[in-house]
Amino acid sequence: MNPITETTDLSPLRAEFAGSLHTAADPDWDEARSAWNLAVDQHPAVVAIPEDAADVARAVRFARDRGLRVAAQGTGHNAAAHGDLDGAMLIKTERMREVRIEPATRTARVGAGVTWGEVVGPAAEHGLAALAGSSHDVGVVGYTLGGGVSWLARKHGLAADRVTAIELVSAHGDLREVTALTDPDLFWALRGGGGNFGVVTAIEFSLLPITELYAGALFFPYERAGEVLEAWRRWTASVPDEVTSVGRLVQIPPIPDVPEFLRGRSFAVIEAAYLGNEEQAGDLLAPLRELGPKMDTFATIAPPELLALHMDPPGPVPGMGDHQMLADLDAESLDRLVAAVGPGADSPLLSFEFRHLGGALGRRGEGSGALGALDGRFMTFAVGMLMDPAIVPALEAAFTASRNALDIVDTGGAYGNFAESPVDPEAIYGDRTLRRLREVRANVDPDGLFLANHSIDEG
Ligand SMILES: Cc1cc2nc3c(=O)[nH]c(=O)nc-3n(C[C@H](O)[C@H](O)[C@H](O)COP(=O)(O)OP(=O)(O)OC[C@H]3O[C@@H](n4cnc5c(N)ncnc54)[C@H](O)[C@@H]3O)c2cc1C
Structure with a gap:
């Protein structure tokens, strides 16, 4: 992949992008590239802050066509593991904040920028609870793609295993709804395999009937x-x-x-x-x-x-x-x-x-x-x-x-x-699961477009 250069022309993307694009030339660059963990000094080539899923698709296609790698962050709680993101496009999903609770099916569907504090209250209004993390401002998507250990975990398992659907922009730049029926392998991989397979734009998961x-x-x-x-x-x-x-x-x-x-x-x-x-x-x-x-x-x-x-x-x-x-x-x-x-x-x-x-x-x-x-x-x-x-x-x-x-x-x-620093992915997944995750990645992202905090790539 070729890193973006200072002369890379962002104007084609700017012309169609509803959100905002930031580079080192902008006065708000330091704020745009910052993460929740303020000790992390990330230096992507460009930060894209999309308004919606269509914007994410535009940004991914633009990055792919210019040989930029793509990393996604909801909040940057785990940005320390990501490294400095040199030459990559960082897509920050913080403006994608839609929260929908469906009491009839006991599910929640939330945008990629939603944090747990925004879900648990609306769910409780319907007598429902989520397998939320310990902190109000941890991102639902990053937490869930990485597994998700809640205060109810010993009884109800990982949050990732309550996911019912994931909407994501693939390496081709198209928007897909991934479920156990549509893409069983990718659906399996995303639930624990993190940001290695696409940019998630929304996630749907089941809730539990717990009121106290x-x-x-x-x-x-x-x-x-x-x-x-x-x-x-x-x-x-x-x-x-x-x-x-x-x-x-x-x-x-x-x-x-x-x-x-x-x-x-x-x-x-x-x-x-x-x-x-x-x-x-x-x-x-x-x-x-x-x-x-x-x-x-x-x-x-x-x-x-x-x-x-x-x-x-x-x-x-x-x-x-x-x-x-x-x-x-x-x-x-x-x-x-x-x-x-x-x-x-x-x-x-x-x-x-x-x-x-x-x-x-x-x-x-x-x-x-x-x-x-x-x-x-x-x-x-x-x-x-x-x-x-x-x-x-x-x-x-x-x-x-x-x-x-x-x-x-x-x-x-x-x-x-x-894990707040890079770790051998085999330590997270074990040998067999890692091999299967790599097979899925080779199918859905053969050129290695996506850059996750915990990369599953070899070497
Ligand atoms: C104060 C604090 C409390 C915590 N409590 C808990 C806890 O109780 N239980 C627990 O299990 N963990 C907990 N964590 C860890 C937390 O789950 C991880 O830091 C998680 O990665 C945070 O997700 P995020 O989206 O907020 O962070 P980010 O750093 O934004 O995302 C982490 C990674 O997720 C992937 N990702 C994020 N958004 C997308 C997207 N839209 N598409 C594709 N990939 C994406 C990317 O690879 C990204 O690098 C805690 C962390 C902190 C700092």
Whole structure:
């Protein structure tokens, strides 16, 4: 592929494009090329911000005809894995915000720029819930194409496996509705295989008839991290699939964006969502409550309130993350982890979390997509804020320390949505699935037009 040059004439595209086109020559270039992760410095040749699916098709055809590669982003939450996008056209779908809830069929159909915060409220008005991510401003499309691990995941599996249709612009520049009936292979590949196959313009998925659940967090003094996380680890072995939980260490910066009771404080935290009522939850949570949390926020809530449970940032931030997939978590590995990045370690991490997997997340259902399941009982996500680039070496050292601590239980696998740097695609998919994904890509995108955050290409 030939990268665009400064003299590439965008005027044929401008003449038919309803959205906006941006290049380095424009005064708003820095804003146009920015991602949700403000630490990512992406330098595509051109940024196209389409108004609708027809615009996406125009942009893809223009890029293809001029030998430009094409990358799509909804929000840029996972832009760090994408690299600098040198010479590519970046299609940002942020203006494609249509949300349609169909109560009769219990489905939602949303545009490619829609974030979870825009779906869960309208769905709840009809007594329905989506397998949304933990954060209100994560993009539905990027999250779902990468798998999608929600607060209901151990009971209901990956969000990708609730997809019923995907509208996309193919490498030929035509708009297609992809379903299990129209294109079974492509439909399989898209559900977990990410942005390797086209630019998605809309996605349709089924919703669940859930109106309330019992969820919240227990906050413990940071110094008790070892004891608290060990109790949580043991507890996860006994909980039903109706419980999805996280055990984590948080060190919250003293910034105005966070609620006052958390500002500048550190905690060991257990967060959980339970598909059941308060009475049943009482017995279930008893072993954790017996530890004597300083704060207990558990309550009966409506599904949209789950977006506040994980205390994710309210908007774009500069961040750097790391992730491991764990076969299991034994007491010694946990001890080592707490020693490496917990109290007394002077860790620069804002958060280190273990997400409990298993249940439906570990079972590949019939008709599931390319990811289908996560092969591990836990996964981790470590994140630090990059307010000052001088912190990078300390964050890298913390990532190395946590990797070393969990070395014995690390499967070597990865969950693409949590992998914030390029990873070997075999770690995400395994050998057999990767081969099948490559076959699908060779059929639908033989010239390698599309550039995904986690490329499945060889080499
Ligand atoms: C604060 C925070 C909370 C998170 N919580 C969760 C969570 O609870 N569960 C979970 O599973 N993950 C979670 N994630 C990870 C998140 O799912 C990934 O970052 C995901 O890639 C975000 O999708 P996006 O569209 O917002 O980001 P983007 O960076 O815009 O997209 C990611 C990738 O998806 C593909 N893509 C996006 N849009 C399109 C399109 N229209 N057509 C084709 N390909 C496209 C592209 O390859 C792109 O590089 C979280 C991340 C953060 C930063």
